[in-house]
Amino acid sequence: MANQSDSLAITEANPQLTIQRKKPQEQRKTLKFELDGQVRACCLSKPFTYCDLLKCIENLFGNHTLSSIGPIQCLLSRNDALRLPITNDKDLKKVLTTIEKNGSNKLNFLLTRKKPHTISRVISINNYDDSGSMSDDGQTIELDDIGLDSPPPGTITPQKSPTITTTNTISQTKISKDGGLFIPEPNDDTYSSGSSSVASRDSSRSKYNSRRHLPTTSFVRLRASSDASSGSGINSSSSSSQTNLNEFLCTPCSCSSRQHKSPQTPTNWKLGRQLGQGAFGKVFVCYDVDTGSELAIKQISIRGLNSETTQKVKILECEINIYKQLDHERIVRYHGALQTDDCLQIFMEFMVGGSVREQILNYGALTDQLTKKYTRQILEGLVYLHENYFVHRDIKCANILRDISGNIKLGDFGTSRRLIAITNQNQPNSGTIGTAHWTAPEIIRGNIFGRKADIWSLGCTIVEMLTTGPPWQNLQPIAAIFHIATSEKPEYKLPENVSSLAREFIDLCLTKDYHQRPTALDLICHPFLDNIRFHHHYHRSDALQ
Numbered sequence: 001m002a003n004q005s006d007s008l009a010i011t012e013a014n015p016q017l018t019i020q021r022k023k024p025q026e027q028r029k030t031l032k033f034e035l036d037g038q039v040r041a042c043c044l045s046k047p048f049t050y051c052d053l054l055k056c057i058e059n060l061f062g063n064h065t066l067s068s069i070g071p072i073q074c075l076l077s078r079n080d081a082l083r084l085p086i087t088n089d090k091d092l093k094k095v096l097t098t099i100e101k102n103g104s105n106k107l108n109f110l111l112t113r114k115k116p117h118t119i120s121r122v123i124s125i126n127n128y129d130d131s132g133s134m135s136d137d138g139q140t141i142e143l144d145d146i147g148l149d150s151p152p153p154g155t156i157t158p159q160k161s162p163t164i165t166t167t168n169t170i171s172q173t174k175i176s177k178d179g180g181l182f183i184p185e186p187n188d189d190t191y192s193s194g195s196s197s198v199a200s201r202d203s204s205r206s207k208y209n210s211r212r213h214l215p216t217t218s219f220v221r222l223r224a225s226s227d228a229s230s231g232s233g234i235n236s237s238s239s240s241s242q243t244n245l246n247e248f249l250c251t252p253c254s255c256s257s258r259q260h261k262s263p264q265t266p267t268n269w270k271l272g273r274q275l276g277q278g279a280f281g282k283v284f285v286c287y288d289v290d291t292g293s294e295l296a297i298k299q300i301s302i303r304g305l306n307s308e309t310t311q312k313v314k315i316l317e318c319e320i321n322i323y324k325q326l327d328h329e330r331i332v333r334y335h336g337a338l339q340t341d342d343c344l345q346i347f348m349e350f351m352v353g354g355s356v357r358e359q360i361l362n363y364g365a366l367t368d369q370l371t372k373k374y375t376r377q378i379l380e381g382l383v384y385l386h387e388n389y390f391v392h393r394d395i396k397c398a399n400i401l402r403d404i405s406g407n408i409k410l411g412d413f414g415t416s417r418r419l420i421a422i423t424n425q426n427q428p429n430s431g432t433i434g435t436a437h438w439t440a441p442e443i444i445r446g447n448i449f450g451r452k453a454d455i456w457s458l459g460c461t462i463v464e465m466l467t468t469g470p471p472w473q474n475l476q477p478i479a480a481i482f483h484i485a486t487s488e489k490p491e492y493k494l495p496e497n498v499s500s501l502a503r504e505f506i507d508l509c510l511t512k513d514y515h516q517r518p519t520a521l522d523l524i525c526h527p528f529l530d531n532i533r534f535h536h537h538y539h540r541s542d543a544l545q
């Protein structure tokens with residue numbers, strides 16, 4: 001048996017053993033994760049837990065990653081053939097022991113997106129769902145089984161092929177439950193439940209604009225991924241048509257040039273004065289005690305809801321936490337949502353000027369010049385949303401909010417349809433005027449839903465700015481809906497002094513045929529908006545090249 005001096009002698013003779021004696025086990029491990037072809041790494045000190053692993057993934061790939069991926073798989077062999085799923089601390093311990101036995105200090109993990117849910121229900125197409133969507137093609141609508149996996153309302157898929165929708169993977173051509181309406185609208189921006197209409201769309205391109213001339217970069221948050229080969233950036237017009245929500249949502253680690261951080265949901269805050277009341281709840285100032293900043297908070301009563309509605313509240317809460325990552329100067333920033341026993345609280349950027357609706361109620365119709373400025377800014381917000389496959393779905397003056405310097409942003413994005421379903425509150429409440437008058441004819445007829453519905457609503461909003469009310473403002477909502485669906489042209493009377501360019505612009509927005517109606521990008525270069533200073537990201541020379 002070797003005594004101590006023997007042992008030392010052996011150690012001195014063998015440097016490898018010396019190292020082992022000084023550092024029996026490496027205290028820091030390098031963890032590499034692969035997701036969607038992107039490899040990101042971090043270091044963790046031992047001992048670490050399964051929970052630390054999850055935190056690592058969130059830090060590397062973003063807050064919402066965990067809900068969209070399957071079990072973490074540890075790659076144990078060089079060709080990745082041997083994979084161990086890790087779902088808890090016990091699994092992790094096993095893997096660590098195995099890795100250490102192999103003498104490796106690196107851990108490689110593979111993360112894969114969850115598989116789509118199997119279809120649990122197939123219902124008849126003629127059902128009207130709570131989002132107001134329906135289809136008339138006599139086929140079936142496929143609904144996923146739990147609403148939580150339906151993508152956010154207002155999102156539309158960039159893909160043509162019909163598949164089922166999963167969280168953050170927006171790829172469905174039909175209509176989903178719970179307000180999630182997805183229309184493929186690939187490059188041609190059209191979808192009909194019946195026939196395709198690419199040709200008609202092409203022929204309807206406006207004379208003053210062609211999409212290929214327009215830099216789409218300007219309005220979207222740049223996602224300068226360090227891994228160019230991943231192809232997940234959205235900063236080029238060519239890639240934008242393949243962009244899905246995953247690619248669009250910018251994570252802290254993936255942005256090298258422009259670090260992006262979702263705003264924090266306040267945890268310690270005080271309720272301030274009431275700002276207003278909508279159909280679904282009251283809006284207050286919210287003072288964030290930790291940051292000293294003021295936000296707006298919308299409080300919606302959810303007392304006494306049944307389990308189905310409770311589920312919808314949960315979905316909305318999740319969605320708002322996704323919307324937090326929408327970041328554009330023409331979009332009111334969401335700061336998250338929290339649910340208490342009897343209240344859903346939505347935190348938003350505080351817009352001190354209130355809504356354009358209030359501005360009109362206080363001071364009357366807007367001038368041609370101001371209408372022009374607001375129209376351009378609304379379009380900038382719409383270009384951003386539409387380029388990223390979101391439909392606002394509720395464009396009207398009440399949802400256009402003003403900042404301190406008189407510029408505007410689109411508010412209430414994506415929440416209104418869900419709130420209708422949650423609160424069962426479809427009727428206008430005191431101080432609010434509902435949404436019926438701004439609704440596009442194809443939505444009322446129920447055969448098409450897409451980005452251009454926002455363009456129709458924009459047309460109604462411009463009429464509202466110039467005349468204080470939308471087309472058919474004297475009609476009750478139900479009568480207005482009937483007229484929108486059946487009349488050839490919307491009914492409104494503009495003041496005499498409104499320019500012919502403004503009239504032409506409104507006419508274009510209110511083109512009844514969805515396929516002939518221009519897109520936001522088409523419209524942004526319309527001469528009506530010409531003498532407005534171009535948005536600083538958006539160069540006229542680029543646009544007109």
Ligand SMILES: Nc1ncnc2c1ncn2[C@@H]1O[C@H](COP(=O)(O)OP(=O)(O)OP(=O)(O)O)[C@@H](O)[C@H]1O
Pocket residue numbers: 275276277278279280281282283296298332348349350351352354355357358398399401411412416431432433434435
């Ligand atoms: N982010 C915000 N910042 C400042 N004020 C806001 C904000 N959001 C809403 N408000 C104020 O609260 C009022 C009510 O807003 P809310 O979104 O609840 O209803 P609405 O948009 O007027 O109507 P609807 O309920 O039909 O959407 C607005 O008119 C506006 O004055």
